[in-house]
Amino acid sequence: MRLRTHLVRMRDKDVWRCAREEIPEHRAVLVELDADGESGWGEASAFMTAVYNSETDTVVKRLNELDLEGLDPRQPEQTWYRLAHQLDDCPFALAALDVAAHDLAARLAGVPLFEHLGLPVPEGLPSSYSIGLDTVDVMVDKLNRTPGWGLYKVKLAKADDLHVLRALREHTDAPFWVDGNACWQPEALFEVLDELPGLGVIALEQPFAVTEIEGQLAARDRSPVPIFADESVTTPEQVRPAAGRFDGINVKVLKAGGLTPALAMLRECRELGVASMLGCLPESSAGASAAAHIAWLADHVDLDTVALLDIDTGTGARLDDTGRIRLAGGAGTGFVPDWTSPAHEGSGA
Structure with missing residues (x-):
């Protein structure tokens, strides 16, 4: 597998506010894992950076330090268990990597992610x-x-x-x-x-x-x-x-x-x-x-x-x-x- 990172900036229709903070712009790192002609995608948001160590430069640095040699792109759980201890203080980077790995494995299998995970289709479920x-x-x-x-x-x-x-x-x-x-x-x-x-x-x-x-x-x-x-x-x-x-x-x-x-x-x-x-x-x-x-x-x-x-x-x-x-x-x-x-x-x- 090969890993790439892409810096992105998003904006909401209205400024995001809660009792704790106000965020006019959302910064994140898109994580791309590719293997055998397919790419899987994950995302690490620069949110509450002091709590989650999620500044974009930190996420990029930590991900680029990982050794992916020998990892099976069709076994995302094994990738998580092998690398989790290296990113235990940087959970958003770990999450983006894990999501990209699951996405990649499902794409290589040619099925939707929910099916690859053995779950029912979520189509039509309501969100708040x-x-x-x-x-x-x-x-x-x-x-x-x-x-x-x-x-x-x-x-x-x-x-x-x-x-x-x-x-x-x-x-x-x-x-x-x-x-x-x-x-x-x-x-x-x-x-x-x-x-x-x-x-x-x-x-x-x-x-x-x-x-x-x-x-x-x-x-x-x-x-x-x-x-x-x-x-x-x-x-x-x-x-x-x-x-x-x-x-x-x-x-x-x-x-x-x-x-x-x-x-x-x-x-x-x-x-x-x-x-x-x-x-x-x-x-x-x-x-x-x-x-x-x-x-x-x-x-x-x-x-x-x-x-x-x-x-x-x-x-x-x-x-x-x-x-x-x-x-x-x-x-x-x-x-x-x-x-x-x-x-x-x-x-x-």
């Missing part, structure tokens, strides 16, 4: 749509631009910002999934917990910082809606301990370190009776298309990054007007890079 943090009027406008979706994921800066939910509720009957991005205070949430079901909230995601274990336990004991982990659970070994603190886990391929560990996490959630969401980071079609192929294993899906993008790196899986997955077709993930896209302007290989 994220309403990023902004003024109330802008958040209402975002919802009204995407009518008919079955679930809206709402970013709130504070737990008691229920006026935002009330304003959105005037425009939809769909349920809300509320995301605190690890920035809320327990006392503020406790004051409004009982009001959430009446506003159509069906889940809370990562309300508190990872270190706020006592507050999380108290919230789970008192909450009338399930609480899902995001930042608190990123790798397979964290799933079982988290089952005592959370009702569900948002599994993200990049944070997990690839499809190989993400699949293990989703399967363990089922085994433990813990609910799961398959989520995404700010990614292009390269990353989202791979995640879409494993969506059948999750109880909830949040792969709306492709619906939020204004500039993409290529074509792949899409969400229709009601948020349902539409695969690109063909072998592997179906992702095809578009070298004429502005995302590739000034990129290096």
Whole structure:
């Protein structure tokens, strides 16, 4: 196998905001693995770089240091297990490599990725749509631009910002999934917990910082809606301990370190009776298309990054007007890079 890297820059239709940060532009590394005339594609987003060691120059350097000699392009799991320890401090690089390896293996076999993984077709499964943090009027406008979706994921800066939910509720009957991005205070949430079901909230995601274990336990004991982990659970070994603190886990391929560990996490959630969401980071079609192929294993899906993008790196899986997955077709993930896209302007290989 031969590895190439391509630097890319994407932009959303609206500036991506949550309680933690604002990102006007998304930078990433596209990873290309080729063998026997086929290429597989993965993506490493430069997201929360201080936490995940995911700066693009770091990702490129670490990937280029790898020795791929002797690796079988038809055995992606073996590639992951051989190289994972070399990238354990750089999970997004490992994830991009693993996704590219799975994509390549499926393309060499001439089948879609879900089939290569032995999974049912995810075509038609529904995704949520994220309403990023902004003024109330802008958040209402975002919802009204995407009518008919079955679930809206709402970013709130504070737990008691229920006026935002009330304003959105005037425009939809769909349920809300509320995301605190690890920035809320327990006392503020406790004051409004009982009001959430009446506003159509069906889940809370990562309300508190990872270190706020006592507050999380108290919230789970008192909450009338399930609480899902995001930042608190990123790798397979964290799933079982988290089952005592959370009702569900948002599994993200990049944070997990690839499809190989993400699949293990989703399967363990089922085994433990813990609910799961398959989520995404700010990614292009390269990353989202791979995640879409494993969506059948999750109880909830949040792969709306492709619906939020204004500039993409290529074509792949899409969400229709009601948020349902539409695969690109063909072998592997179906992702095809578009070298004429502005995302590739000034990129290096």
